[in-house]
Amino acid sequence: MSPFTPDERLRAFGNQLIEIHLWLREELARLRDGVGDPGVRPRDLRTHCLAFCAAVTRHHTGEDAGAFRVLADQVPELAPVLHELEADHHLVAETLRRVEKLVGGTAPPDKVRTELDTLAALLETHFVYEEKKLVDALNALTGGSTEGLLGVPLPPLDGGPGPAR
Template structure:
């Protein structure tokens, strides 16, 4: 739960399209909602930010304390977050910067907000710099009127995220292979950006399949009992994909992915199974949902 002071800032922010008074008057604020690492409950925190092109930078300063703030631990466990900026709200994936990129971005933040330099001087830990990608204004969300449209949106997002994880992973391996001794080689572990995106993808996929198994499939079976074999196949595929997700989750448990070659192999295995699964679901399930309204009618 936020403190009484934090809650007053949150309430004022939401009531005034992001503008607040008092000690934060004139400050660039956003609201970051994370999911509790242990509780699974949403937690909203007002944070200062610095805009860097099409992304926002927030710093885990914790006022210079010796430990990272709770919201930072939350986003390491559950990278999918919700951002409120002015009167805009959007989901994104929180990615901490690392290495020289972190140092460069922290210098960018301090140049605009020198107080963060004072917080860094007060503690031995490197203050985390977290990147929050802004939505692309050129790609407005499509209007969705049916459950088929919603499922298509989810499948498109899953395919896109999986493709991005693959691209980032292969770029990492290519950089390692291309190293010929000039300068420091890329670290053997995979980067935080890959970890955060893959973890968010796995968690979203688990949520999606749980919703299908618990709600969508039982309802559709009632209307289409002759397709019971198709729903049984999809449930079995969910179990198979979940087993691969568990293996990936084990590798993603630490901030540094210590076994990148195993990660690469597991990612390839899940990609093959998931792609075939989504293709089958598109062919068998989407036609049944085209006349089901979305959002659901009360």
């Protein structure tokens, strides 16, 4: 029996990486839009922030333990790229901790928004570099699962709130 769901067999892992990044970009935009919005309660903002931060952390931890290990074995010339991306993951994790602290406290909206802008810029640079350097190699992989390689399942088709199919 194949480890893939029927939907996963139709998609290459590099393309799935792009889908996950698109979903994370959209979630971050929603989170940023909620900062300072009088219609968004602080508790809802904190909940959304914690869910987003957890999703990014799961994705990066999954990549480090999954896709990056497989690619290091199968495409050794990617080692320098993989090391750079892992270093980025540590920078993103530090920024996520600062965002969580700000959203969990009584920080003014402009300070939260500034930190989210920093996170958005860091993630965008990271995602573009990762996609440029890894999509073809990921698309060539023939074994594994989206969650096992990329840390999270594919985002919902309806653009809903979580990365599940």
